[in-house]
Amino acid sequence: MHDKFIPSEGIDQQFGAYKIIHRKETDKDKVCYFAAYTSFSDHPDYVYYYLEKLAAAGLAIIFISSGPVSPSSYDKLSEPCSIIIEKENKGVDFGAWRVALAMTGYGAGFSGILLANDSVIGPFTSLEPIIRQCTTASHDFYGLTRSLQREEHLQSFFLYFTNKVTTSQSWKEYWESLLLYVAKEEIVYNYEIRLTRELLVAGFKYEVWSDWEKLPTDLIKKKILKTGVLFNTWNDLLQSPTAVFNNFLNPCSICWYELITLLKFPFIKRELIVNPGLNIGNHVLHLWKAPLMSAGYNFDHITQVKSLTEIKHILKRRPLNTASYAFHYFHDPHSPLFSNFFILFPQSTLLKEGGPSYLTLFQKETGIEYLLYFHSLTEKTIDEIIDNSGNYPPVTVKRNVFNILLVYSSEVIPYLSSLQWEQTAFFGHTENYEANILNFIIQLSNYPEKLINSTPLPVIGNTIDISDLRAAPSAATPYNFFDILSEYHEKYETLPMWYKKTGQVFKILSGHKLLTIKIKKKGLHLSLRHKKVVDENNRQEYVRNWYYHEYDVLPGWYKRLGQFIRNKTK
DSSP, X not given: OGGGOOOSEEEETTTEEXXXXXXXXXXXXXXXXXXXXXXXXXXXXXXXXXXXXXXXTTOEEEEEESSOOOHHHHHHHTTTOSEEEEEOSOSHHHHHXXXXXXXXXXXXXXXXXXXXXXXXXXXSSOSHHHXXXXXXXXXXXXXXXXXXXXXXXXXXXXXXXXXXXXXXXXXXXXXXXXXXXXXXXXXXXXXXXXXXXXXXXXXXXXXXXXXXXXXXXXXXXXXXXXXXXXXXXXXXXXXXXXXXXXXXXOHHHHTHHHHHHHSOOOOEEHHHHHOHHHHHHTTOTTTSHHHHXXXXXXXXXXXXXXXXXXXXXXXXXXXXXXXXXXXXXXXXXXXXXXXXXXXXXXXXXXXXXXXXEEEEEEETTTOOEEEEEEEEEOHHHHHHHHHTTTOOOOOOOOXXXXXXXXXXXGGGGGGGGGOOOTTEEEEEOOTTHHHHHXXXXXXXXXXXXXXXXXXXXXXXXXXXXXXXXXXXTTTTSOOSHHHHHHHHIIIIXXXXXXXXXXXXXXXXXXXXXXXXXXXXXXXXXXXXXXXXXXXXXXXXXXXXXXXXXXXXXXXXXXXXHHHHHHXXXX
């Protein structure tokens, strides 16, 4: 590949500056151009796993990062990747591919090329059969799925092109004429859709790995009928002919489960995990684990993506002065999980016994490195403290060292007052304690002197006691936001529409929902709202209140009838 590579740096007039930061020889003649972007200083673990599987399938990898590559990223990328390119963040994936393709003669020197990106999580199966199919098929280019939305096209997160395509004039002209677009609609139409269209016009033919159009249309429509969120969007189209109906489908959203379980599709779109509207509406919350478990995929890759997304939301609400501080990833030397994580989202399964996990915070101006040691306080560790006369395994206590105690059950709370560590903060397993820990770290980064002299440190957040939730009237109701949504959709939203409408009548008659009628645009507009309104900032109370008024208030016989209907329709 070395002799086929052109300059080591430059500026693309449309898609910004770029430079090669890593290059090594390879004798592979099939190449993957992999585009990725992260707003953190390292990529999530699922990206490295994906690259590992691409290399195992016999592909050389050109990795294009739309942003700086940190030293830790470089170390992990340099093993599977033959080329690493840093690029200005302009033009999304197609801009990254254009820059790398232009530097390598548009891939004409290789027997085949794959365009891939980090918008999908996986693979859940080996990529070797797919790559083998791409290289032996009689068609000229290959995709995992196609979409009919707006216009027929292959979805661009995984596209393979033979040498017949990459040596053609139409291929080169497409990439050379690519312009910078910002709006999503323009990007989809002028990049993704246009690529398939121009290759078809040039006489090339394509093939797909997972043809979702082979799924019975009734299967998809039944799925929509069972889900209130989907039904509200699709009810006008349910009676349409199949050809019309399919023109509005995004197969990787609505058919994601069927693609994986029935059609050997090896990925799930990242947006289904991180976008609440998509994961609720498409039943991702309580269905994604089963097919991945049977495939042996590491759940922690997906959990990490969810947590990183939440961190991004928190940082948007609470801007951090990053000019003075450099954040290093959390690292637990005793666990293979979350080996590169910005901040720990505490889970008892991630904190291994035998030593604390830690997060480092480096202040550039003073050169001081602050260490935050995380300790899991379980009943077992409390017993050990009591057995050792209150002496917890020693930790270094210095001016720049802080202890973070993570409390996983209310049973250990009475013992906390007996722990008098210096510079120690307690965090309970409440709904928003991840945000509380991040707030604490932001305070430390901005005002370290105020916290250093505090012994022990103040508890951050409203309370560390979660016993009030367990003693609440709706004690059986889970207080985790995603768990409660999953349970609600399983128990209620999967039932027929007529049944749910009857339930709304019960809620109105019992006074738990208020029916309002307004005249809008010369017509009547009906809406329902809960009688009791709770401040959305109090997330625990808000979710618990919502669930109570949506489901718990229904008569017992009505809920038992729902269970009977569910069992009959499974």
